[in-house]
Amino acid sequence: MKVVKKQKNSRNCIICGMENALGVQAPFYNMEDGSVGSLFSFKSAHQSYPGRTHGGMISAFLDEIAGRALWVKSANIYGVTTTMNVTFRKPVPYETPLIARGKILSESSMFFSAIAAIYDSDGTLLAECSARYVKLTPEKTFDKSVHEDEEMCYDVKDGVTEINFPLDKSFE
Numbered sequence: 001m002k003v004v005k006k007q008k009n010s011r012n013c014i015i016c017g018m019e020n021a022l023g024v025q026a027p028f029y030n031m032e033d034g035s036v037g038s039l040f041s042f043k044s045a046h047q048s049y050p051g052r053t054h055g056g057m058i059s060a061f062l063d064e065i066a067g068r069a070l071w072v073k074s075a076n077i078y079g080v081t082t083t084m085n086v087t088f089r090k091p092v093p094y095e096t097p098l099i100a101r102g103k104i105l106s107e108s109s110m111f112f113s114a115i116a117a118i119y120d121s122d123g124t125l126l127a128e129c130s131a132r133y134v135k136l137t138p139e140k141t142f143d144k145s146v147h148e149d150e151e152m153c154y155d156v157k158d159g160v161t162e163i164n165f166p167l168d169k170s171f172e
Contacts (some may be wrong), residue, residue, distance in 0.1 A: 026038050
């Protein structure tokens, strides 16, 4: 599937923060079907048991990509999580390439619901979530001492033009 646009990364977020040495530093892409995708790897610093990524990091990643689904069409509105349900299907390894996808299921003027999934490079579903978010402006999302452009400042070009997502009926 074709990438339409790459989303910006932040300075300090545990998932997308480019200055967070312990973070995932994941890229996110607006896809031609209106979903959001990512090609990333967890780090050994994200370990729970040896060889497995901590469930909290998996949940944080799913929350990030589901929330970023809003940015495919509303780049200046932020989603703040109100509820989230995560299902862990298989162990999620670290230091190995992974694929993720998020998509909005429904939205109103104040809220949206989204799904997200993480797959291994063979297309096996490892973890998934459904979540609900309240929509907020940057002024209501960010601490008053930080402007949106100061935090969401990285526009890193990486040449990714397509992502081959596994077949998943949830995203049709």
